[in-house]
Amino acid sequence: MRTRLLFLSFVGLVFGIWQTQSAALPVGKVVMPQLSSRQWAYLRAQEGGNLRPLPIDLELTITNGRVYNVRVRRGTNYPIIDQAIVQWIQANWKTYPWFAGGDLYVVSLNVDPAVRQITFRKTE
Numbered sequence: 001m002r003t004r005l006l007f008l009s010f011v012g013l014v015f016g017i018w019q020t021q022s023a024a025l026p027v028g029k030v031v032m033p034q035l036s037s038r039q040w041a042y043l044r045a046q047e048g049g050n051l052r053p054l055p056i057d058l059e060l061t062i063t064n065g066r067v068y069n070v071r072v073r074r075g076t077n078y079p080i081i082d083q084a085i086v087q088w089i090q091a092n093w094k095t096y097p098w099f100a101g102g103d104l105y106v107v108s109l110n111v112d113p114a115v116r117q118i119t120f121r122k123t124e
Contacts, residue, residue, distance in 0.1 A: 028065070028095030032118045033088035033109070039081060043113040046078065051114035055121060056082060058109070060089065062101025067093040069103075076111055085109070085118070 035043075044051065054076040061069040070089050075082040095101065108121040 027099040028093075030093045032120075033085045033092075035081065035084055035111075035116075035118070039084055040113060040116045043078065043081060043111070047113055051112075053110035053112040053114075054078075054081075056085060056109050056111060058086065058089065058107045060093075060105050060107060061103050062095055062099065062105060064101065065095045065097040065099060066101075067095065073106060081111060085111070 043054075047054075055074065056076050057073040059069075059071045059073050060067055068090060070086045072082045072086060089107075108123070110119050110121045112119065
């Protein structure tokens with residue numbers, strides 16, 4: 001009986017640790033990239049009446065809280081806009097200092113000229 005109770009306690013402990021490790025852990029909070037009024041006007045003029053969100057996928061490297069080496073993996077087809085987003089992220093995004101990071105993280109965003117907003121793209 002005592003052995004069974006000890007075994008159940010051990011299983012509960014292992015399951016609790018496994019659940020904790022599989023949960024999402026925030027590593028930072030970031031401000032979404034901003035475009036200037038001229039850049040939004042350029043996008044609206046280029047897109048005309050078809051104001052749909054434009055996807056952009058970016059690769060980035062994080063080391064000890066610093067975000068750098070941001071590259072466009074798949075762009076919006078507007079290099080000026082892509083470069084503005086890359087520069088914004090390199091200048092303004094940081095993670096918590098304890099997050100050691102790594103190479104080739106991918107971030108997917110939507111650039112929506114209809115509402116003049118950049119958001120994280122939801123995956124389904």
